[in-house]
Amino acid sequence: MTEKKYWKWKEIETHTSINDLPPVPLSLPNYGSLGETGDWRTFRPEIDKSKCNKCYICWMYCPEAVIEIDKDGYPNIDYVYCKGCMICAHECPKKAIEQVREKKEPEGE
Amino acid sequence: MVKLKELIKDPVAGEEYFLKGNSSCAGCGGELAFRWIMKALGKRTIVVAPASCFNVTIGLYPRAGPAIPYLNMAFAAGAATCSGIVAGLAARKKLDPSMEDITVLCFAGDGGTIDIGIQGLSGAAERGTDFIYICYDNEAYMNTGTQRSGGTPFGAWTTTTPTGKKEHKKNVPMIMAAHGIPYVATACAGYPLDLYQKVLKAKKIKGTKYIHVLAPCAPGWRFPTEQAIEVGRKAVQTGMWILYEIEDGKMTLSGPSKNLLDKKNRKPIEEYIKLQGRFRNISPEDVKVLQKWVDRQWEDLKIRLACQS
Amino acid sequence: MTELRSELKESVRIISGNAACAWAARYARVQVISAYPITPQTTIVEKLSDFVENGELDAEYIRVESEHSVMACLIGASYNGVRTYSATSGQGLAYMHEMLHWAAGARLPIVMGIVDRGMAPPWNIWADHQDVLAARDTGWMIFFASNHQEIFDTTIQMYKICENPNVFLPAFVCLGGFIMSHTQQPVHMPDQSLVDEFLPEVPKNGWPHFFLDPDRPITHGNLQNPGGPNIDPSCWYYEYRYLIQKAHENAKQVIIDVAKEYQKKFGIFHGDLIEKYKCDDAEVALVSIGSLADQAKIAVDNMREEGYKVGAIKLRCYKPFPTEQFQELAKKIRVFPVMERSMAFGLIGGIVSIDLKAILYQHPKHPFVLPVIAGVGGRDVRVEDQIEVLKTAVEMAETNEFKTELIVSGLHE
Numbered sequence: 047m048t049e050k051k052y053w054k055w056k057e058i059e060t061h062t063s064i065n066d067l068p069p070v071p072l073s074l075p076n077y078g079s080l081g082e083t084g085d086w087r088t089f090r091p092e093i094d095k096s097k098c099n100k101c102y103i104c105w106m107y108c109p110e111a112v113i114e115i116d117k118d119g120y121p122n123i124d125y126v127y128c129k130g131c132m133i134c135a136h137e138c139p140k141k142a143i144e145q146v147r148e149k150k151e152p153e154g155e
Numbered sequence: 156m157v158k159l160k161e162l163i164k165d166p167v168a169g170e171e172y173f174l175k176g177n178s179s180c181a182g183c184g185g186e187l188a189f190r191w192i193m194k195a196l197g198k199r200t201i202v203v204a205p206a207s208c209f210n211v212t213i214g215l216y217p218r219a220g221p222a223i224p225y226l227n228m229a230f231a232a233g234a235a236t237c238s239g240i241v242a243g244l245a246a247r248k249k250l251d252p253s254m255e256d257i258t259v260l261c262f263a264g265d266g267g268t269i270d271i272g273i274q275g276l277s278g279a280a281e282r283g284t285d286f287i288y289i290c291y292d293n294e295a296y297m298n299t300g301t302q303r304s305g306g307t308p309f310g311a312w313t314t315t316t317p318t319g320k321k322e323h324k325k326n327v328p329m330i331m332a333a334h335g336i337p338y339v340a341t342a343c344a345g346y347p348l349d350l351y352q353k354v355l356k357a358k359k360i361k362g363t364k365y366i367h368v369l370a371p372c373a374p375g376w377r378f379p380t381e382q383a384i385e386v387g388r389k390a391v392q393t394g395m396w397i398l399y400e401i402e403d404g405k406m407t408l409s410g411p412s413k414n415l416l417d418k419k420n421r422k423p424i425e426e427y428i429k430l431q432g433r434f435r436n437i438s439p440e441d442v443k444v445l446q447k448w449v450d451r452q453w454e455d456l457k458i459r460l461a462c463q464s
Numbered sequence: 465m466t467e468l469r470s471e472l473k474e475s476v477r478i479i480s481g482n483a484a485c486a487w488a489a490r491y492a493r494v495q496v497i498s499a500y501p502i503t504p505q506t507t508i509v510e511k512l513s514d515f516v517e518n519g520e521l522d523a524e525y526i527r528v529e530s531e532h533s534v535m536a537c538l539i540g541a542s543y544n545g546v547r548t549y550s551a552t553s554g555q556g557l558a559y560m561h562e563m564l565h566w567a568a569g570a571r572l573p574i575v576m577g578i579v580d581r582g583m584a585p586p587w588n589i590w591a592d593h594q595d596v597l598a599a600r601d602t603g604w605m606i607f608f609a610s611n612h613q614e615i616f617d618t619t620i621q622m623y624k625i626c627e628n629p630n631v632f633l634p635a636f637v638c639l640g641g642f643i644m645s646h647t648q649q650p651v652h653m654p655d656q657s658l659v660d661e662f663l664p665e666v667p668k669n670g671w672p673h674f675f676l677d678p679d680r681p682i683t684h685g686n687l688q689n690p691g692g693p694n695i696d697p698s699c700w701y702y703e704y705r706y707l708i709q710k711a712h713e714n715a716k717q718v719i720i721d722v723a724k725e726y727q728k729k730f731g732i733f734h735g736d737l738i739e740k741y742k743c744d745d746a747e748v749a750l751v752s753i754g755s756l757a758d759q760a761k762i763a764v765d766n767m768r769e770e771g772y773k774v775g776a777i778k779l780r781c782y783k784p785f786p787t788e789q790f791q792e793l794a795k796k797i798r799v800f801p802v803m804e805r806s807m808a809f810g811l812i813g814g815i816v817s818i819d820l821k822a823i824l825y826q827h828p829k830h831p832f833v834l835p836v837i838a839g840v841g842g843r844d845v846r847v848e849d850q851i852e853v854l855k856t857a858v859e860m861a862e863t864n865e866f867k868t869e870l871i872v873s874g875l876h877e
Contacts, residue, residue: 052174052222060217060697061217061695061697061700062695064700064703064706064707067700067703067704067707068673068674069571069632069673069707069711070569070570070571070673070674070684070704071216071217071684071685071686071688071700071704072217072674072682072683072684073213073214073216073217073218073219073682073683073684073686074217074218074219074681074682074683075174075219075220075221075222075681075683076174076176076214076218076219076220077174077175077176078174078175078176078214078218079174079176079177079178079213079214079215079218079219079220080176080177080178080214080215080218081176082176083175083176083177083178086181100160101159102159102160102163103159105159105163106159106347106348107187107347107384108187109179109182109183109184109186109187109190109383110175110176110177110179110181110186111171111173111174111175111190112175115163124175126176127175127176129180129181129182130181131181131182131183131373131380131381131383132182132379132380132381133182133380133381133383133384135381136381136382136384136385137384137385198678198681199678200678201676201678203540210686210687211687213683213686214686215686215687215688215689215698216686216687216688216697216698216700217697217698218697218698219682219683219686220683221681221683222681223678223681224676224677224678224680224681224682224683224684225681225682225683225684226540226543226676226683226684226685227683227684227685227686228536228539228566228685229536229562229563229566231532231536231562232532232533232535232536232539232562232563232566234533235528235529235530235532235533235534235536235537235540236536236537236539236540237540238498238526238528238533238537238540239496239498239526239536239537239538239539239540239541239542239543240540240541240543240544240676241540242496242498242524242526242537242540242541243495243496243524243540243541243542243543243544243545243546243676244544245524246495246496246523246524246541246544246546247544247545247546247670249522250666250668251668251669257678274529274530274533275529275530275532275533275536277529278528278529278530278533281529282526282527282528
């Protein structure tokens, strides 16, 4: 859940010449190994904290692990990487997650 | 039963080992399964991934989604590579005792397990290689664009069975059970905690452990991404997919499948197949054939369960 | 371990070629062996299982269910930075072909004995190089031994070459099915302590270029894009393939150095990439591999007695190809007859002769390569057959008339 250990998209060091290459390609753990996948979304899930009972079912079912629990115990969605599958909204027993159509380019970092 | 509140704070299960922003499709059942498998296994795990979606979902060089050592491998070679890694670790331990307690996991798709990989898997199981083999079964070759596999159910559309598959799904968990390995289980991405607990159990057992996970695939099965969990649940509730464990030969039904031995507790398979575009053109006769096959699976289980008690 | 160290003293053993492979693996202290039976290789892995089960060799021994798994297993083991060995033949080598590419692409220093045999159908289990030469572009280094002593010495040398940081490639050490694998010759084996001094210690933390370590999570082998004219971080596939080529080029000097070092330490020299026999004043030199190369020396001696200026070249290392050595020889030698137990169907010659042409014919004033197929499927190649080929080559050199049709020696008409 912590961000500290892994590289983020664009942070990873890349080679600039064949002379820098190690004998075999090594890939390092990276948030955004394919980029900022938040821009895949057609719909964005939005959590209404007033309805949320902190059951964490959304956290459990999120395939992408973009739902993180904040210090107050509420789930928060990382829109940089959320692909908008809407499983969380579909599975929320309190119907606390709303499906909102993306209007413009999703916000990056 | 584990509590989500506790898992979130758990030093192992609270971590993520397959990092966000990877290239799996939105709502991927396999990705959810892998997330929970890794929460059970933790960071001292080496993963071998024979050709499958999981050679692509991990992202592009020099970046990678997995936060654990992860080895892409040739299609048929998953299990044998694990045998080699386990032997290599045993040799290394003689020089470096810190190499203790590493779990070796083979994470393969249905093609890599049921079809091209079954020889290597069977060999590794017969050798008793101390590793966990997990098949995430999305019931077709999804990485190459939904071609029929030995795991595709009867009647399902794929790009190589345009009028629906004419044969039934191969029962690999039972084939693995016939190897006499200490642990065989089935699970479903729609029930992540059940999967999590089975992997936790497998981790503690020495020898070959096999877990077969049904992993709903939105693009391949043709359903909206948000329904991935629901489709998985329906697979179990209709009895199309049966959750069980076989520990040292003794079988027990698990989770919702416990109550489904009696046919009247099972929902009709229509409730499962109507959710999916891949069954759109299945004829009513073929639905009956499929229902009969499902009932037959349960009858077989009934006999097995009766015999062992 | 220390017990083993003191146990193996310098000795001469009269053993089969296959036993020489197994003994060499034992002396190299391989740590993981995977095995699948195939004639004529089987007695190698049988002997190794004896060593392991008697407690004479401290290795993990995995009995797998196919050759594809043999190589997958060694790849898995080698990723942990341990020394590995296996052996195979013919169909088995073909069956593991996919994994051969994988081992080389992953730059794993795996050494494997190949007891070469004919490819089916029809079944054939005797000396023939079609199996191993079909794997020529997998990225593996390919060595041919021509006698039992050379099998033993080359196998030990290969670990030093393969594990060199400038190389990091896998290698075959080939011997002819039955003609070498099942015949007995004396093999001189040095004191184990000398082999321990000669071979580098396996690094405690895995190979320096990678390591399967939970504390350093690395993903190996994920997808790379083709890329275009601009540098893109995800597009280095082409470059990594080129690095395999570079490693082959680097290996040439390493092979020469290791052969020299071995000679200094053990007093035995089998040539480096090639071995020249009476080539200094020769106009014609017979190129051959494996057991044919040793026999060629007799043919050359017989011809020399009759006054012919001929020599013989043993192609000890086929990959990396000894391009520079042949280009140097080409300055004096006018005809290179190449006798080999393989066919490059649809082309004129065996596989090695095609390659030799490729590196020599780039120069406008090149010598002539005379391709000769011989001994396919283990058919006996006699000294007289080699003399006949040498005489044909000498005649060509004298008359300047070069025939271009394929010569098939020893074929029933």
